[in-house]
Amino acid sequence: xxxxxxxxxxxxxxxxxxxxxxxxxxxxxxxxxxxxxxxxxxxxxxxxxxxxxxxxxxxxxxxxxxxxxxxxxxxxxxxxxxxxxxxxxxxxxxxxxxxxxxxxxxxxxxxxxxxxxxxxxxxxxxxxxxxxxxxxxxxxxxxxxxxxxxxxxxxxxxxxx
Numbered sequence: 001x002x003x004x005x006x007x008x009x010x011x012x013x014x015x016x017x018x019x020x021x022x023x024x025x026x027x028x029x030x031x032x033x034x035x036x037x038x039x040x041x042x043x044x045x046x047x048x049x050x051x052x053x054x055x056x057x058x059x060x061x062x063x064x065x066x067x068x069x070x071x072x073x074x075x076x077x078x079x080x081x082x083x084x085x086x087x088x089x090x091x092x093x094x095x096x097x098x099x100x101x102x103x104x105x106x107x108x109x110x111x112x113x114x115x116x117x118x119x120x121x122x123x124x125x126x127x128x129x130x131x132x133x134x135x136x137x138x139x140x141x142x143x144x145x146x147x148x149x150x151x152x153x154x155x156x157x158x159x160x161x
Contacts, residue, residue, distance in 0.1 A: 061138050061157025065128045069094050069101075069137065073120040078106055090116060090139075092124065101126065101137045104152045108161035114150055121145050127157065 071094035078086045086106040092099040101124055103109065109116075116122075123143040129136055140153040153159055 059129050059131050059136070059138065061127045061140070061153060062129060063127065063155075063157055066126065066140070067128060068123060068125050069099055070123040071095070071099065071121075073116050073118055073122060074098060075118065076116050088116075090124075092122070092137075099124075099137055100135065101139050103139050103142070104159065104161050108152075112150065114144075 069092060071092040073090055074093040075091040077089040077091065079089060080086060088103040088106045088109050090101040090103060092101050122145065124137060124139050125141040125143075126137040126139040129138060138153075138157075140151070140155075140157065142150040142152065144150060151160055
């Protein structure tokens with residue numbers, strides 16, 4: 001093994017030349033990421049996005065807490081109002097109480113040709129759950145003013161959309 005130094009450059013000769021390390025001068029070009037590094041970054045990005053998506057998934061329907069609530073639509077909420085995949089919620093006035101009701105993705109309502117508006121009289125069958133400390137009803141069926149029934153979930157709670 002022999003080392004030479006001159007004009008800031010370092011040269012190292014190894015006994016086994018074919019096993020040379022890939023070391024460059026500090027003044028050289030930066031190393032480009034290899035295919036393994038690129039694959040790792042892609043996998044990490046996909047994993048991050050998937051975890052984020054599942055973290056925002058709607059809560060589970062619990063058939064044990066299913067009940068009916070009848071009332072007047074006070075407000076229709078679309079969350080988020082623009083972009084993404086908007087979800088439809090209702091604030092239902094039942095006596096002195098206001099009940100938050102999760103319906104379904106807005107696109108499903110649009111596809112079914114249903115639009116709720118303030119002062120509509122409806123009856124909701126759904127599961128009462130807690131989400132972020134607040135009471136929320138996950139709607140399974142909504143009986144509309146004319147007696148038509150909008151089915152949003154099957155009897156086992158799985159979404160119909």
